[in-house]
Amino acid sequence: MATLRFLVAHGTADTAEEAIRICGKVLRQAGIVADSFIEKCVAREKEFPTGLPTDIPTAIPHCKDDSITENCICFLKLDHPVTFRRMDDDTETIQTDMIFNLAICDPNEHIDVLTNMMAFLGDTESLQKCRILPDDQVITYLQEHLVPADEETAQEA
Known part of the structure; x- marks a missing residue:
């Protein structure tokens, strides 16, 4: 799998769509996606919802979009x-107050990342750590738990 980058964001949203747009804006500002990605994630969520009823509920909005320049997961911690x-x-x-917005270039890698995410999100302790760790430590934690050990990753807080 190609490099997987992680971004951490904080925000306030009243709806799932607003939360997805916050993630999209962070990804766009980092040069990873274009506006088309944001619109496609919002549209996809309406047709194929991504809320996960795990012990600590989360959501994993995502879509296929040609504007994605590198593999990235934006982790959004909401105020409520x-x-x-x-x-x-x-x-x-x-x-949920924890959203993991996936921006993955290659459809085959997309399946691998989703598979890894599903296992990770089913682990209550991992999600508790994501909620309480400072941003730089969350990025390190996600790298350690979502990226195979032999792969290099890029990071940004």
């Missing part, structure tokens, strides 16, 4: 939870 529809049952919802 927002409602996402559930991935496994779109008639149900979850409340």
Whole structure:
């Protein structure tokens, strides 16, 4: 798999769409995506929700978009939870203050990253650490737990 970069953001949102737009803006400002990525993530979320009803609920919005310049996950810590529809049952919802917005270039790598994310997000202790660690330590923690040891990663807080 190609390099996987991590960004950490903080914000306030009232809806899932606002949370996705915050992530998208951070990714765009880092030069990783264009506005088309943001719009495609918002549209995809309406059709294929990404809320995960794990012990600590999370959401993993993502989409395929040609504007993605490098593989990146933007981790957003919200000041208060927002409602996402559930991935496994779109008639149900979850409340989450932790969003992992995936921007992955290659569709094959996208599946690998999603697989790794699902295992990671099912671990309550890992999510607790993401919630409480300072940003630079969250990036290191995510690198250690989501990237195979033999791969180099780029980081940014």
